[in-house]
Amino acid sequence: MSIIKKLALVVVSLSLVAVSSVSSAKPFSPKKPVELIIPAGQGGGADEIARLVQGVIEKNDYASKPVIPINKSGGSGGEAMTYVKKKAGDEHTLIITLNNVLTTPVNQPELGIDFFNDFTPLARLITDTFLVWIATEGKNTAGVETFDDFIDLARGNGLVMGGTGSMSEDELLLGMMRGQFGFDAKYVPYSGGGAVAKGLVGGESDFTLNNPSEQMGFYQSGDSKALVMMTPERNPAFPEVPSSYELGYPDLEYYMMRAFMAPAGIDAEVEKYYTGLLHTVYHDDEFQTFNIDDGKLMSWLEGFGLKDFLAIEYAKHGEIIKNFN
Amino acid sequence: METVGFLLDGIFTSLQWFNLALLIFGCLIGLFVGAMPGLGSVNGVAILIPITFIIPPTAAIIFLAAVYYGAMYGGAISSVMLGIPGASTAVATVFDGRPLAVKGEAMTALTAAAVGSFVGGTVSVILFTLFAPPLAEVALRFNAPETFALMVMAFATFVGLGGDDVPKTIFSILIGLALSTIGLDLITGKPRLIFFNIPGFLHGINFLVLAIGIYGIGEMLWTLEETKGKVQMSKLSVNMKEVGRAFGALKKTIMAMNIGSFLGFFVGILPAAGATPASLMSYGITKQLSKNSKEFGDGVPAGVVAPECANNSASTGSMLPMLTLGIPGSPTTAILLGGMILWGLTPGPLLFTQEPEFVWGLIGSLYIANFFTLVLNIALIPAFLMVLRIPFAILAPVIFVLCVTGGYAPTQSLHDVWLMLLFGFAGYILRKLDYPVAPAVLSIVLGPLAEKALRQSLILSDGSMGIFFDVSEKPIAAVIMYIAIVLLIMPAFGPLYRRLLKKKQTA
Numbered sequence: 001m002s003i004i005k006k007l008a009l010v011v012v013s014l015s016l017v018a019v020s021s022v023s024s025a026k027p028f029s030p031k032k033p034v035e036l037i038i039p040a041g042q043g044g045g046a047d048e049i050a051r052l053v054q055g056v057i058e059k060n061d062y063a064s065k066p067v068i069p070i071n072k073s074g075g076s077g078g079e080a081m082t083y084v085k086k087k088a089g090d091e092h093t094l095i096i097t098l099n100n101v102l103t104t105p106v107n108q109p110e111l112g113i114d115f116f117n118d119f120t121p122l123a124r125l126i127t128d129t130f131l132v133w134i135a136t137e138g139k140n141t142a143g144v145e146t147f148d149d150f151i152d153l154a155r156g157n158g159l160v161m162g163g164t165g166s167m168s169e170d171e172l173l174l175g176m177m178r179g180q181f182g183f184d185a186k187y188v189p190y191s192g193g194g195a196v197a198k199g200l201v202g203g204e205s206d207f208t209l210n211n212p213s214e215q216m217g218f219y220q221s222g223d224s225k226a227l228v229m230m231t232p233e234r235n236p237a238f239p240e241v242p243s244s245y246e247l248g249y250p251d252l253e254y255y256m257m258r259a260f261m262a263p264a265g266i267d268a269e270v271e272k273y274y275t276g277l278l279h280t281v282y283h284d285d286e287f288q289t290f291n292i293d294d295g296k297l298m299s300w301l302e303g304f305g306l307k308d309f310l311a312i313e314y315a316k317h318g319e320i321i322k323n324f325n
Numbered sequence: 326m327e328t329v330g331f332l333l334d335g336i337f338t339s340l341q342w343f344n345l346a347l348l349i350f351g352c353l354i355g356l357f358v359g360a361m362p363g364l365g366s367v368n369g370v371a372i373l374i375p376i377t378f379i380i381p382p383t384a385a386i387i388f389l390a391a392v393y394y395g396a397m398y399g400g401a402i403s404s405v406m407l408g409i410p411g412a413s414t415a416v417a418t419v420f421d422g423r424p425l426a427v428k429g430e431a432m433t434a435l436t437a438a439a440v441g442s443f444v445g446g447t448v449s450v451i452l453f454t455l456f457a458p459p460l461a462e463v464a465l466r467f468n469a470p471e472t473f474a475l476m477v478m479a480f481a482t483f484v485g486l487g488g489d490d491v492p493k494t495i496f497s498i499l500i501g502l503a504l505s506t507i508g509l510d511l512i513t514g515k516p517r518l519i520f521f522n523i524p525g526f527l528h529g530i531n532f533l534v535l536a537i538g539i540y541g542i543g544e545m546l547w548t549l550e551e552t553k554g555k556v557q558m559s560k561l562s563v564n565m566k567e568v569g570r571a572f573g574a575l576k577k578t579i580m581a582m583n584i585g586s587f588l589g590f591f592v593g594i595l596p597a598a599g600a601t602p603a604s605l606m607s608y609g610i611t612k613q614l615s616k617n618s619k620e621f622g623d624g625v626p627a628g629v630v631a632p633e634c635a636n637n638s639a640s641t642g643s644m645l646p647m648l649t650l651g652i653p654g655s656p657t658t659a660i661l662l663g664g665m666i667l668w669g670l671t672p673g674p675l676l677f678t679q680e681p682e683f684v685w686g687l688i689g690s691l692y693i694a695n696f697f698t699l700v701l702n703i704a705l706i707p708a709f710l711m712v713l714r715i716p717f718a719i720l721a722p723v724i725f726v727l728c729v730t731g732g733y734a735p736t737q738s739l740h741d742v743w744l745m746l747l748f749g750f751a752g753y754i755l756r757k758l759d760y761p762v763a764p765a766v767l768s769i770v771l772g773p774l775a776e777k778a779l780r781q782s783l784i785l786s787d788g789s790m791g792i793f794f795d796v797s798e799k800p801i802a803a804v805i806m807y808i809a810i811v812l813l814i815m816p817a818f819g820p821l822y823r824r825l826l827k828k829k830q831t832a
Binding site: 030047054059069076108110190191192197199219256 | 375511664673676786
């Protein structure tokens with residue numbers, strides 16, 4: 001143990017040295033490790049992207065200081081957003097988004113989060129898509145070949161849907177589909193997309209609205225199949241799955257955005273630095289290949305375009321929540 | 326046999342010099358993060374993930390699995406030597422490991438922990454090798470009602486944990502359950518019991534904060550009061566006689582090894598459980614089935630072997646749902662899973678056939694890692710024992726600092742440090758009033774798992790409790806539930822039965 005303690009001392013003193021060595025170059029660059037706040041648990045989609053970004057930066061030395069992902073999963077992102085709000089003006093904090101940054105300020109007004117004034121949006125890198133999944137050998141969905149078969153079945157029967165938690169993206173999406181197609185389902189929340197996928201194949205639920213990566217393993221083994229992808233076009237990772245536009249349901253379109261934001265009140269220089277850093281990551285070959293193979297859409301957006309997009313999405317989610325309750 | 330060929334390939338893969346070096350390095354890092362309170366395998370693996378981008382996936386998983394594995398061994402060290410659980414998986418090791426050390430039998434405790442870990446790890450990796458595909462099928466069929474039944478069984482074993490005072494034990498369980506409801510409602514996603522609107526409560530009460538508070542701070546206060554700071558351990562000589570005695574003590578722990586290995590593996594392969602519940606349940610069941618269950622908690626080697634065996638066994642077991650179903654069996658495998666996806670592998674039923682080198686390299690490395698961690702641990706015992714030569718007046722502040730950093734590390738918020746101190750005082754007072762604290766610690770771990778499974782099941786059954794008792798519809802859940810009820814009633818009827826017997830004899 002004494003050896004261990006000595007080791008601990010060395011580690012602590014080394015990290016102190018690292019923190020105190022201040023570089024004084026003119027254009028902004030981080031002076032200490034950058035905290036990347038993840039408003040979700042370890043092992044989920046946001047966590048995966050955050051750690052990929054961290055890895056790509058580390059491997060290629062894109063930044064002068066390391067990026068440290070920190071999970072703050074409490075309160076559907078409420079804990080993370082409160083934390084970043086309090087860090088106003090801090091130049092070494094970033095947050096990666098799920099759509100819960102759009103819904104939590106509305107659902108939990110007691111947190112006092114103002115989405116438009118408490119954060120500085122930097123860039124959107126990726127949008128993730130959603131599909132309707134059923135188990136290939138699902139006992140209640142036997143004979144369902146197309147999305148229309150599925151709607152017919154779902155209208156008559158109370159099917160069970162597995163999802164990632166109350167008021168999460170997929171439950172909102174179910175609310176949206178309820179309005180569009182006139183069916184309802186019993187919603188069972190699981191802990192994370194992987195558990196949702198397993199619940200489907202294990203026969204506990206009848207359908208799910210998983211992201212591509214969450215069902216990839218079962219999709220490749222033929223245990224689950226997708227009926228529709230909620231996008232205008234087909235995705236090369238799922239060539240045989242029709243898009244909702246093809247099937248004549250252009251209203252059935254929904255995305256998960258993976259954007260990065262900084263706290264409010266940072267200098268334009270700092271904003272420019274982090275946007276530039278994210279741009280470098282975005283164009284990294286490894287980053288591109290990984291996300292495309294995983295069925296994600298590469299969709300860089302920054303500046304006013306991003307602000308408009310966020311305003312539209314915020315309003316759209318407000319509307320979905322209102323109809324939901 | 327095909328499997329044997331694959332396994333030999335896997336073992337040879339992990340014996341290549343590069344992989345072997347990473348494996349030993351990983352074990353050492355694991356020992357370190359495991360032994361440091363607050364740093365556990367979760368942090369260790371998460372911090373090291375970026376490093377693994379620059380090496381091939383097979384080497385990366387061997388490295389990270391070794392860290393995971395080493396941490397399971399390492400956690401026992403601070404549990405025994407300092408009375409602070411080094412990691413959440415080692416909390417149950419404090420129950421008997423610490424009293425053994427106080428009695429001057431730290432050598433026995435550390436040997437029991439190392440050998441127990443080795444046995445658990447080896448049994449589980451053999452089970453893994455032989456039965457991986459059919460077991461994946463079991464994990465797939467193990468859903469919400471089955472999970473809840475298992476949790477009820479776990480709680481039933483706790484009632485026997487606190488000794489004879491059943492009401493005090495139930496009180497302790499309820500305190501733990503009440504604390505576990507703070508934070509986020511698991512089903513509706515709404516915050517609940519956020520006292521004074523303090524944002525720190527949004528992430529709930531971290532189980533390590535409670536455990537470090539009660540065992541680290543509470544224990545320190547207790548020792549200070551008992552001894553006025555004058556404790557110094559005796560019997561520190563490490564000679565062959567001591568070593569022989571330590572190994573001799575293991576003869577009585579065969580049952581604990583069996584329970585720990587098999588129960589640990591089984592709990593490990595279930596999604597979302599992992600090594601912490603496995604070690605706690607294994608301790609509870611071993612105690613209840615043991616002939617000298619009254620001595621548990623005062624320092625018996627079996628009380629160290631049971632949880633240590635189970636946490637290693639479960640950590641191997643939890644690799645199974647990760648590889649074959651793409652779902653993590655524990656928080657650490659959640660991160661490993663993220664790593665696998667980033668390395669370009671798709672976990673799922675096809676992984677065994679598509680990436681045999683990766684899967685069997687990992688399995689092979691577990692055999693080797695087990696062997697090396699055992700050797701490292703036994704060899705380092707004299708170094709660990711030196712901690713006990715430090716006078717308590719110096720050790721106490723060190724323990725305090727380790728507790729504070731341990732409380733801070735998991736969530737990196739000062740809020741949790743204050744909570745930890747509060748729990749320390751509360752634990753000290755409960756102990757003075759002779760309340761058992763272990764059941765509270767156990768129920769804060771299992772409370773959220775049980776609540777979630779119960780509510781999922783009730784949504785599925787439209788609110789009917791019948792879903793847990795229907796032998797034809799859900800045979801696994803029903804059987805576990807009935808066993809749980811028997812276990813629950815046993816301690817209550819045991820004394821009654823004995824009293825009846827006595828009456829008959831006197832009559």
